[in-house]
Amino acid sequence: MLHFLGHDYLIPSLALAKQIHCQIGFKIAIANTPLNIQYLRSTLQLDPNLKIHLFELQFNSSDHGLPPNTENIENLILDLIGNCSPPLFL
Numbered sequence: 001m002l003h004f005l006g007h008d009y010l011i012p013s014l015a016l017a018k019q020i021h022c023q024i025g026f027k028i029a030i031a032n033t034p035l036n037i038q039y040l041r042s043t044l045q046l047d048p049n050l051k052i053h054l055f056e057l058q059f060n061s062s063d064h065g066l067p068p069n070t071e072n073i074e075n076l077i078l079d080l081i082g083n084c085s086p087p088l089f090l
Contacts, residue, residue, distance in 0.1 A: 001013060001029070001031070010040060010072075011043070013030065014040055014044070014052075018047075018050060022050075028051075028053065029052075029053040029054075030052060030053070030054050030055070031054075031055040031056075031057050032054075032055075033057055033059040033072070034056045034071065035069065036071055036072055037055070037056045040054055041054055059071055
């Protein structure tokens with residue numbers, strides 16, 4: 001699973017992954033930036049029976065003209081979000 005880099009999307013994406021895994025039995029892998037994966041990993045520790053695999057994508061925010069350690073849009077100034085060129089996609 002890949003999702004939009006908004007912090008508000010992390011928990012719904014994880015909830016969807018849990019539902020797919022528990023109801024259908026699919027193996028789930030979530031790929032995201034290191035800080036977002038760290039957050040998801042801490043959330044998954046609350047339910048060790050889930051077999052959801054997390055993969056860190058290499059991401060250097062300064063390569064994209066962003067402030068250091070900015071891996072989702074939660075900490076961005078609105079002007080940066082609206083005026084990004086090129087778009088903030090991995």
